[in-house]
Amino acid sequence: MFLTKEEEKLLERGDGVSKCMEILVALGEIFGAERLIPIKHSHISGVSYQNIGDEGLEWLKGLNVNFAVKTTINPAGMDLDRWSEMGIDGSFAKKQIEILNIFKKMGAELTLTCTPYYIYKPSIGEHLAWSESSAVIYANSVLGARTNRESGISALASAVIGKTPYYGLHIKENRAPNVLVKVECDFDPAILGYKIGSEIDGIPIFKFNRKLSDDELKALGASLASTGNIAIFHVVEQTPEWDHFEIPSEKIVVDELEVELDCGPDAITLGCPHLSKNELMRIYDLVRRFDGKAKKIFWIFTSRKVYDEMRDVVEFLESRGIRVFRDTCMVVSPATERFECVMTNSGKALTYLPKLRGVKVVYGTLEECVRKAFLG
Numbered sequence: 001m002f003l004t005k006e007e008e009k010l011l012e013r014g015d016g017v018s019k020c021m022e023i024l025v026a027l028g029e030i031f032g033a034e035r036l037i038p039i040k041h042s043h044i045s046g047v048s049y050q051n052i053g054d055e056g057l058e059w060l061k062g063l064n065v066n067f068a069v070k071t072t073i074n075p076a077g078m079d080l081d082r083w084s085e086m087g088i089d090g091s092f093a094k095k096q097i098e099i100l101n102i103f104k105k106m107g108a109e110l111t112l113t114c115t116p117y118y119i120y121k122p123s124i125g126e127h128l129a130w131s132e133s134s135a136v137i138y139a140n141s142v143l144g145a146r147t148n149r150e151s152g153i154s155a156l157a158s159a160v161i162g163k164t165p166y167y168g169l170h171i172k173e174n175r176a177p178n179v180l181v182k183v184e185c186d187f188d189p190a191i192l193g194y195k196i197g198s199e200i201d202g203i204p205i206f207k208f209n210r211k212l213s214d215d216e217l218k219a220l221g222a223s224l225a226s227t228g229n230i231a232i233f234h235v236v237e238q239t240p241e242w243d244h245f246e247i248p249s250e251k252i253v254v255d256e257l258e259v260e261l262d263c264g265p266d267a268i269t270l271g272c273p274h275l276s277k278n279e280l281m282r283i284y285d286l287v288r289r290f291d292g293k294a295k296k297i298f299w300i301f302t303s304r305k306v307y308d309e310m311r312d313v314v315e316f317l318e319s320r321g322i323r324v325f326r327d328t329c330m331v332v333s334p335a336t337e338r339f340e341c342v343m344t345n346s347g348k349a350l351t352y353l354p355k356l357r358g359v360k361v362v363y364g365t366l367e368e369c370v371r372k373a374f375l376g
């Protein structure tokens with residue numbers, strides 16, 4: 001990979017910056033990148049103490065670097081204010097806060113959300129280095145920005161250098177679809193992505209019989225990226241780059257979608273990915289149809305930004321027995337491990353709750369989840 005003189009010098013410093021350059025150069029060489037390109041924004045995932053551990057914490061401490069570009073952070077293992085209410089113990093909380101303070105010192109904004117695009121919306125064609133598969137697929141598909149599916153480490157390295165290797169989805173022709181997915185039945189986008197993500201090898205372009213909302217595109221992308229190695233999709237007549245390429249001849253037709261999961265939920269969770277303002281409003285409208293407090297544990301997750309902008313709604317939901325948590329989620333927090341079976345509307349949570357938290361899952365639409373919580 002070609003490096004400018006300045007970039008070569010960064011490699012030779014022998015400090016944390018050099019380590020970050022080494023990571024980017026290794027990545028670029030593996031994927032055949034010609035050079036590095038500047039990025040505007042990095043988003044770092046994998047920041048839970050459970051994920052980083054003591055070894056990772058020591059590595060982070062020793063790095064001693066500053067971020068060169070805007071850098072945001074994915075959810076951590078707990079709500080920073082309400083961790084004890086989640087059942088997180090003090091020693092975990094102490095380590096988690098230590099990790100976040102290191103990121104803050106490096107210059108990150110402690111956004112602690114997987115929806116960084118609600119805080120800073122990248123423009124079409126903008127180059128990013130984002131980890132968090134649901135945010136990556138949203139940025140590429142719905143916003144038309146450009147990012148590969150980075151790991152937490154490569155996103156961190158890019159944040160320090162302010163650059164990323166130029167390969168993969170940064171290059172226009174690599175964003176072309178190779179399979180048309182025609183959906184002919186009624187569908188929930190989260191379940192569509194959950195069911196067909198693993199069947200797709202490459203980049204799908206969907207043809208739907210209706211227009212999807214941004215929240216539905218978010219749910220579709222998060223599910224696709226969880227069951228498949230997918231970082232971009234297109235939707236005919238909807239997403240920004242759908243008509244920049246030819247429609248592929250290979251075709252999949254979806255005419256029925258069934259989910260076979262079943263268990264009796266002891267908790268209901270919503271907000272994977274983190275809830276938008278619209279989604280929070282939908283929950284509010286549904287909850288108002290029921291009397292009294294939720295009969296089951298009902299946890300929902302959103303960003304601090306959405307939480308702060310929707311204080312009245314949050315207070316109402318809390319008064320009805322729902323817990324509205326920030327900074328974390330049902331998948332990255334070990335708090336969910338105490339449940340036997342969780343009901344959720346998220347295809348990504350259906351994929352990862354059993355794998356990472358060892359809990360059984362059952363699917364319900366947003367409406368079904370609220371109903372289950374209040375009617376039992």
Ligand code: F3S
Nearest residue numbers: 114134272273329331
């Ligand atoms: Fe976000 Fe957690 Fe789901 S990070 S996409 S809410 S697994």
